[in-house]
Amino acid sequence: MELRHLQHFVAVAEDRHFTRAAERLMVSQSGLSASIRALERDLRAPLFVRSTRRVTLTEAGRALLVEAERILAQVRAAHEAVAAVQGVVRGTLSLGTEQCVAGVHVAGLLAAFRQRHPEVEIRLRQEGGLALAEDVAAGRLDLAFAYRTRADSDQLRTVPLATEPMTLLCHAGHPLAAAGPDLTLRDLAEEVFVDFHPGWGPRRATDQAFASACVPRTVSLEVNDVHSLLDLVEEGLGVAAVPRHFRHKRDSLHAAALAGTGEAVYETVALLPTPHATSPAARALMKLLERGRR
Numbered sequence: 001m002e003l004r005h006l007q008h009f010v011a012v013a014e015d016r017h018f019t020r021a022a023e024r025l026m027v028s029q030s031g032l033s034a035s036i037r038a039l040e041r042d043l044r045a046p047l048f049v050r051s052t053r054r055v056t057l058t059e060a061g062r063a064l065l066v067e068a069e070r071i072l073a074q075v076r077a078a079h080e081a082v083a084a085v086q087g088v089v090r091g092t093l094s095l096g097t098e099q100c101v102a103g104v105h106v107a108g109l110l111a112a113f114r115q116r117h118p119e120v121e122i123r124l125r126q127e128g129g130l131a132l133a134e135d136v137a138a139g140r141l142d143l144a145f146a147y148r149t150r151a152d153s154d155q156l157r158t159v160p161l162a163t164e165p166m167t168l169l170c171h172a173g174h175p176l177a178a179a180g181p182d183l184t185l186r187d188l189a190e191e192v193f194v195d196f197h198p199g200w201g202p203r204r205a206t207d208q209a210f211a212s213a214c215v216p217r218t219v220s221l222e223v224n225d226v227h228s229l230l231d232l233v234e235e236g237l238g239v240a241a242v243p244r245h246f247r248h249k250r251d252s253l254h255a256a257a258l259a260g261t262g263e264a265v266y267e268t269v270a271l272l273p274t275p276h277a278t279s280p281a282a283r284a285l286m287k288l289l290e291r292g293r294r
Contacts, residue, residue, distance in 0.1 A: 003075065005039040006068045008032055009047065013065050016054050066138060073139030073277075080280045093281040094123045096132040096144035098201050099226050101268045102245050103161030104145050104289060112292070113285050120281050128199030128224075136271045142282040147201020147243075148269040149208060157272045159286065163264035164243040166209060168256045171236040177254035184260050185215045194221040194229050194238040205266050206241050213260070 011021040022029040047061035080091035097106050129146035136144050137155045170176050196203040210217045223229050230250045233240050243266040247255035
């Protein structure tokens with residue numbers, strides 16, 4: 001098995017198409033097909049089901065993809081570690097982030113990082129915390145900024161960034177806006193909620209808080225971005241339970257603290273792999289972040 005065979009296999013698995021993968025890798029399609037056949041012979045198993053329009057992974061292919069991505073990430077880390085010993089941080093920094101995480105200004109941090117390490121290619125992806133945790137654990141991302149919940153993988157290291165209490169957002173004319181400062185989760189049992197999809201950290205943390213309080217909750221409107229959530233609440237289509245700093249994004253909404261939920265309902269963290277698997281670029285970014293937080 002050669003490293004290039006794994007690189008070719010991962011490219012086809014990502015694109016689900018031999019022609020597109022060959023174009024991206026800048027190799028001939030016949031050469032790419034020969035590489036995949038050689039890998040299948042070596043493993044004695046078919047890796048793809050081929051059709052006229054697309055290819056899909058077999059069960060063996062799905063199993064190999066997890067390990068191939070991890071191996072390629074380790075190879076990249078090895079090259080970058082040697083460069084770091086020589087005093088140069090280079091290679092690729094693959095970063096994931098949820099929206100509006102407290103405790104880190106992602107754009108400013110990356111701008112400062114690029115200024116100090118211009119030879120590093122920065123790749124950024126915004127996604128829900130569940131997918132980000134899986135990608136860091138699998139080596140597809142170097143690190144991620146996300147909301148922490150009990151569902152996070154125990155294979156990851158977490159560096160705390162910030163904690164926030166739960167805040168209710170509702171339309172200024174909503175009856176809850178006149179209910180006073182002592183709202184509890186039980187007061188919200190009959191409300192219609194706007195919230196993120198279940199893969200996003202704030203949604204999972206809110207679900208856990210309501211479940212722990214044995215309070216039922218109806219989420220009728222699910223979104224993938226903060227501004228859509230705020231728009232729906234502003235139109236009076238539902239209420240939202242969110243991290244406290246969200247209230248500063250829309251002054252027209254009524255914000256109220258929720259009693260009995262604790263002071264750390266939402267915790268944002270940096271998700272990293274184990275120390276030996278952390279890339280030099282990720283270590284450099286974390287040092288920069290820690291320096292800025294002092």
